[in-house]
Amino acid sequence: MAGDDVRSRRRGMPAPMPGTARALAAMTMFHVRHLLSIPFFRQTALLTPVGFALLKILTAGWHADASVWFDAAVSGLWATTTTATGIIGFQRFQGTLQYLALGVRPAWTAFMPVVAASALIGVAGLPAALAVTLPFVQDGPGRDLPDRLACWVVGYLLAVLSCCVSAAVLSSLFVLSRHAIAFETLIQTPMWLLCGIVTPIDALPAPVRAIARLFPLTYAVHAAQSGAADASLALEAAGCLALCLVYAAAAALGLRAALSRAMKEGTLDLS
Structure with a gap:
């Protein structure tokens, strides 16, 4: 960041602001690298999609549909997303929580990078999901492969966004709980x-x-399962994006309210 400041001054441009x-x-990328350096987070990101894919392949008689990799990759994304329930508390364990909470910047700019990182580390499981699934796929690509591939790509990108905003909501709900990690399995x-x-989804009651x-x-997964790049894919994507906006607004309000209450009551142990 210091180098960026120097280069900006030389060009006569204002230095980039922290927000x-x-x-x-x-x-966010700093927190992603840091979390992946910790065995717990790394194992959650890599082993969850592997185990999920093997379970689906085993129950199908060691045969995998081409979409199993997507299901396994999303399972890993959601598994790391649930760690957001305790990710702010983890900052307390590291001794950095008081600096994030008492900074001059708005709370969302301080906490959103680490919250989003808890979901984004799940992307590391995508290669593992592909590596486990592809050897068991026996069916040919088929003529609909381009459409299916487009749906998978759109669905996965929407899934990443959905998990990021869901992580923000989860972190704001459990920011006051010292035992939030106990809720991970109940949510996952x-x-x-x-x-x-x-x-x-269509088979559910x-x-x-x-x-x-x-x-x-749900909309992201349904978009990937639509199988054709048509109006149904656009409708699922629109529904996903609309809900993501609602979740982002709820997370911002919830985090601000939770931190305000914690500061007043002294329940966050910032000192």
Whole structure:
């Protein structure tokens, strides 16, 4: 960042402000690298999609549909996303929480990079999901491969975005809990069942489908399962993006309210 400041002054340009998109992206990547250097987070990101893919392949008689890699990759994304329940508390363990909470910048610019990083480390599981799945795929690519590939790419990108905003909501809900890590499993498995990576969404009972539609990840998975780059894909993508905006706004309000309450009551142990 110091080098950027010097180059900006030489060009007669203002130095980048701490809240710019570039600075936020740099902080997010810093946290991604840091979390992946910790065995717990690295194992969650890499081993979860491997185990999920092997379980689906085993139950199918050691035969994998071409979409198994996508389901496994999303399972890894969501598994790391649930670590957001305790990611702010993890900053307390590292001794950096008080500096983030008492900084001059808005709370969301301080906490969003580390919260988003808890979801983004799940992207590291994508190569593992592909490596485990592809050797068991026996069917040929088929003529619909370009359409399916387009749906998978769009669905996966939407899944990454959905997990980032979901991580923000989870972190704001559990910021005041010292034992938030205990909720990870309780959140992880139900979402696997609801979003459609275990059972197709259309096969779920109507009341369960209605509940599932409250989560943006469901729309992302359904977009990948649509199989054709047509109006249905666009509709699922629009629904996912709309819910992501709602989740982002809720996360910002929730985090601000939680930190304000913690500062007043002294329940965050910032000192």
